[in-house]
Amino acid sequence: MQGQSQQQAYDRGITIFSPDGRLYQVEYAREAVKRGTASVGIRTPAGVVLAADRQVDSSLMEPSSVEKIHKADDHVGIASAGHVADARRLVDLARRRAQGEQLRYGQTIGVETLTRAVTDHIQEYTQTGGARPFGVALLVGGVEDGEPRLLETDPSGTDYEWQAAAIGSNRDVIQGFLEERYRPDLDLDGGLELALSALSEPEDDPVNAGDVDVATIGTDDETFRSVPEDRLESILAEIDGDESDE
Numbered sequence: 001m002q003g004q005s006q007q008q009a010y011d012r013g014i015t016i017f018s019p020d021g022r023l024y025q026v027e028y029a030r031e032a033v034k035r036g037t038a039s040v041g042i043r044t045p046a047g048v049v050l051a052a053d054r055q056v057d058s059s060l061m062e063p064s065s066v067e068k069i070h071k072a073d074d075h076v077g078i079a080s081a082g083h084v085a086d087a088r089r090l091v092d093l094a095r096r097r098a099q100g101e102q103l104r105y106g107q108t109i110g111v112e113t114l115t116r117a118v119t120d121h122i123q124e125y126t127q128t129g130g131a132r133p134f135g136v137a138l139l140v141g142g143v144e145d146g147e148p149r150l151l152e153t154d155p156s157g158t159d160y161e162w163q164a165a166a167i168g169s170n171r172d173v174i175q176g177f178l179e180e181r182y183r184p185d186l187d188l189d190g191g192l193e194l195a196l197s198a199l200s201e202p203e204d205d206p207v208n209a210g211d212v213d214v215a216t217i218g219t220d221d222e223t224f225r226s227v228p229e230d231r232l233e234s235i236l237a238e239i240d241g242d243e244s245d246e
Contacts, residue, residue: 029155032135036081038168047218048141051195081168082136111149123157
């Protein structure tokens with residue numbers, strides 16, 4: 001009974017480590033990320049692909065109101081998994097940081113610099129009394145000095161760089177698929193196909209074009225672009241055809 005009460009004390013105290021060195025509230029925030037719909041990032045020599053499953057719970061809901069991929073700057077996009085409101089707060093922070101860099105120095109912010117600014121903010125909420133960690137993970141993708149970059153943020157305030165990564169529900173399944181299928185020489189079209197195939201992997205059928213949000217940032221123009229639904233439909237049709245031929 002005493003041990004249980006001690007654990008509850010560590011649960012309530014965000015700034016208190018448990019005897020085995022754990023911050024329970026941070027671990028719970030990671031669980032919140034796992035409950036969010038999946039997002040995928042693919043880095044290719046030609047640019048970065050961000051794709052997210054934006055499941056709509058009702059036919060009466062406008063799909064466009066479910067935001068999973070955000071433009072942080074002309075050359076940077078952010079995909080999220082977890083609490084949508086937390087993601088929006090961090091995206092707003094990233095946008096302000098990018099705008100400040102442009103106004104102060106007259107240059108675009110680096111992808112890694114921007115990610116570090118976000119993770120520094122996230123980390124503050126792991127050691128501040130009366131607050132809770134952000135229950136969201138982000139994939140920050142963009143082009144920096146002609147080089148594509150893809151980084152992930154964690155609720156602990158840690159960032160990781162990836163060639164291909166998944167966050168959100170079914171992460172282990174999707175990440176395993178990416179590790180098996182990813183090739184360093186993919187072009188943007190190949191990255192798009194891989195991202196959509198990865199999101200479809202936990203399901204029996206490919207995802208619907210209306211249920212995904214996809215964007216690319218190419219190295220040729222270093223510009224964030226949303227992929228239109230008709231192009232997604234054609235890519236998904238090719239994926240479905242390839243699976244039927246196997």
